[in-house]
Amino acid sequence: MDPGTTPDYDPQAFPPFAVTVDIVVMTIIEDELRVLLIRRAVPPFRDSWALPGGFVRPDEDLSTAAVRELAEETSINQEPDHLEQFGTYGHPDRDPRMRVVSVGYWAIIPDLPTPKGGSDAAYAELVPVAELEGGRIRLAFDHDRIVTDAIALARSSLENTTIATRFCPPEFTISDLRRVYEAVWDSKLDPGNFQRKVKQTSEFLQPLNQTTRSGDKGGRPAALWVKGPAEKLSPPLSRPDSN
Amino acid sequence: MDPGTTPDYDPQAFPPFAVTVDIVVMTIIEDELRVLLIRRAVPPFRDSWALPGGFVRPDEDLSTAAVRELAEETSINQEPDHLEQFGTYGHPDRDPRMRVVSVGYWAIIPDLPTPKGGSDAAYAELVPVAELEGGRIRLAFDHDRIVTDAIALARSSLENTTIATRFCPPEFTISDLRRVYEAVWDSKLDPGNFQRKVKQTSEFLQPLNQTTRSGDKGGRPAALWVKGPAEKLSPPLSRPDSN
DNA sequence: CCAAAAGTGTTTCCTTTACACCCATGC
DNA sequence: GCATGGGTGTAAAGGAAACACTTTTGG
Numbered sequence: 001m002d003p004g005t006t007p008d009y010d011p012q013a014f015p016p017f018a019v020t021v022d023i024v025v026m027t028i029i030e031d032e033l034r035v036l037l038i039r040r041a042v043p044p045f046r047d048s049w050a051l052p053g054g055f056v057r058p059d060e061d062l063s064t065a066a067v068r069e070l071a072e073e074t075s076i077n078q079e080p081d082h083l084e085q086f087g088t089y090g091h092p093d094r095d096p097r098m099r100v101v102s103v104g105y106w107a108i109i110p111d112l113p114t115p116k117g118g119s120d121a122a123y124a125e126l127v128p129v130a131e132l133e134g135g136r137i138r139l140a141f142d143h144d145r146i147v148t149d150a151i152a153l154a155r156s157s158l159e160n161t162t163i164a165t166r167f168c169p170p171e172f173t174i175s176d177l178r179r180v181y182e183a184v185w186d187s188k189l190d191p192g193n194f195q196r197k198v199k200q201t202s203e204f205l206q207p208l209n210q211t212t213r214s215g216d217k218g219g220r221p222a223a224l225w226v227k228g229p230a231e232k233l234s235p236p237l238s239r240p241d242s243n
Numbered sequence: 244m245d246p247g248t249t250p251d252y253d254p255q256a257f258p259p260f261a262v263t264v265d266i267v268v269m270t271i272i273e274d275e276l277r278v279l280l281i282r283r284a285v286p287p288f289r290d291s292w293a294l295p296g297g298f299v300r301p302d303e304d305l306s307t308a309a310v311r312e313l314a315e316e317t318s319i320n321q322e323p324d325h326l327e328q329f330g331t332y333g334h335p336d337r338d339p340r341m342r343v344v345s346v347g348y349w350a351i352i353p354d355l356p357t358p359k360g361g362s363d364a365a366y367a368e369l370v371p372v373a374e375l376e377g378g379r380i381r382l383a384f385d386h387d388r389i390v391t392d393a394i395a396l397a398r399s400s401l402e403n404t405t406i407a408t409r410f411c412p413p414e415f416t417i418s419d420l421r422r423v424y425e426a427v428w429d430s431k432l433d434p435g436n437f438q439r440k441v442k443q444t445s446e447f448l449q450p451l452n453q454t455t456r457s458g459d460k461g462g463r464p465a466a467l468w469v470k471g472p473a474e475k476l477s478p479p480l481s482r483p484d485s486n
Numbered sequence: 487c488c489a490a491a492a493g494t495g496t497t498t499c500c501t502t503t504a505c506a507c508c509c510a511t512g513c
Numbered sequence: 514g515c516a517t518g519g520g521t522g523t524a525a526a527g528g529a530a531a532c533a534c535t536t537t538t539g540g
Contacts, residue, residue, distance in 0.1 A: 016259025016260060017259060017260045017261065017262045017299070017344075018259075018260065019260045019262070019333065019344050056260075056333065056344075058335070058342060059335050060335065061333065061334050061335060062331065062333040062334075062344070085330065085331065087328065088305065088328065088331040088346050090262065090299070090304065090305040090346070091304050091305075092301075092302050092303065092304060099301060101260075101262050101299075101305070101344065101346075103331050103333070103344075173492085174492085174493090175491075175492075190530075190531075190532085191491085191492075191493080192492090192493070192494075192495095192531095192532080193529075193530065193531085195492080195493060195494085196493090196494085197528095197529085200528095216539085217489085217490070217491095217539065217540080218488095218489060218490040218491070218537095218538060218539040218540070219489090219490045219491030219492065219537080219538060219539080220490085220491055220492040220493075220536060220537035220538055221491090221492080221537070221538065222491080222492055222493090223492085223493090235481070235528075236479075238478070238529085416519085417519085417520090418518075418519070433503075433504075433505085434518085434519075434520080435504095435505085435519090435520070435521070435522095436502075436503065436504080438519080438520060438521085439520090439521085440501095440502090454510095459512085460512065460513080460516085460517070460518090461510095461511060461512045461513070461515095461516060461517040461518070462510080462511060462512080462516090462517045462518030462519065463509055463510040463511055463517085463518060463519040463520075464510065464511065464518095464519080465518080465519055465520090466519085466520090478501080481502085
């Protein structure tokens with residue numbers, strides 16, 4: 001609990017804790033789920049990949065710190081639609097220099113139709129999660145575990161919430177939404193069944209009555225939709241193989 | 244992230260953070276879900292109800308601190324079967340004295356057939372959640388919110404995991420398990436359908452082949468079961484009304 | 487015309503739900 | 514016998530999975 005019931009311990013008498021936030025930013029590019037990583041410029045773990053994040057300031061809420069750090073360390077100029085705390089990591093040895101407790105947040109940046117060409121993306125890069133899950137990239141500190149936890153939560157959130165819409169631009173087609181599920185879950189879904197499923201889930205999607213969009217190489221134009229007011233999905237949209 | 248990429252900020256130059264754990268211990272007594280609360284002995288919020296918890300020590304893991312504080316502040320002499328982190332609370336004003344970031348854990352203590360008569364339970368008491376949800380009891384600090392979050396997570400965990408067995412003694416009947424669901428969800432379930440449901444979910448329960456138990460006032464003796472190896476429930480056990 | 491993507495129909499299967507009914511005990 | 518709670522049967526309703534088929538575009 002909070003100070004006051006264990007007077008036998010004085011926190012001021014010990015080295016202080018530092019509190020940080022680590023942010024797992026996800027997006028989908030080329031039908032691949034990716035996370036935003038930076039290259040560390042200073043030791044420890046210099047030149048290693050790591051999550052963006054940083055110190056919480058003395059008068060700052062945790063989520064405020066996450067938003068601020070995300071803006072500071074990222075060249076992405078749009079605010080995330082979704083920013084959610086998912087876990088806190090405080091093993092005594094997780095940082096070799098001092099005692100650091102870090103609060104993990106995950107965020108979604110919608111897929112931009114034009115992925116920004118790497119200008120000075122030497123510092124921040126959107127890495128496919130397949131690279132991480134294949135063990136081909138190792139992260140600094142305990143960030144491997146943090147990213148693993150965030151991805152697991154994201155996958156399960158797609159089953160039970162309407163959050164997949166946050167990966168899409170404001171107006172999107174049902175196939176766009178299906179490709180989000182396919183990218184995050186790394187599996188194929190039946191287009192017909194998916195269509196019915198999301199349409200019959202009330203408040204999930206709202207029609208725009210614009211039957212807009214002409215395919216680039218054929219195909220029937222798709223209807224456009226916007227996110228509806230629902231946040232939870234019941235019954236859930238079950239993921240294949242997850243039994 | 245961790246220190247090292249934002250050299251413009253020196254955490255040592257600011258007042259330190261204190262890091263605490265708060266623990267929401269749940270149990271079921273008289274078919275009611277209850278949480279363990281203590282009365283604060285010192286200001287602030289003196290004589291208010293609050294969650295057990297306390298400071299994380301310099302070389303201690305967060306979960307270790309939760310286990311230790313639970314043992315220290317609680318007259319309960321058995322270790323919880325389940326202890327899980329669910330959220331971290333760090334609003335700058337949540338403690339009027341200093342900056343405290345608190346990591347919330349929730350734990351389950353199995354229902355004991357003989358609820359311990361209140362000996363010196365003036366300090367720790369198992370309060371029905373109905374008292375809290377009815378607004379009749381207010382807690383110190385932001386502990387109302389912390390308890391609310393923990394209860395919401397517990398309710399949803401019963402849908403998707405086998406954790407309800409942790410509320411039961413090692414050997415239990417299917418009706419015992421059903422009463423756990425009914426207490427946590429505060430709703431009635433069909434006994435027959437519940438029976439089939441949990442039995443056909445592979446690895447949820449393992450039979451003891453003891454058709455033991457004789458009712459106290461009639462009724463057919465029930466079969467005894469122990470928890471199986473499964474942790475996740477798929478398909479989930481859906482809660483009524485939750486649509 | 488053909489290819490491609492959107493969207494609908496249809497059948498089969500499985501799960502859930504409601505509720506009747508049987509089983510085994512105490513009194 | 515009757516009450517009580519444990520446990521099974523069963524039929525109707527609803528959702529999911531597989532897949533054929535229609536619609537609307539570009540070439």
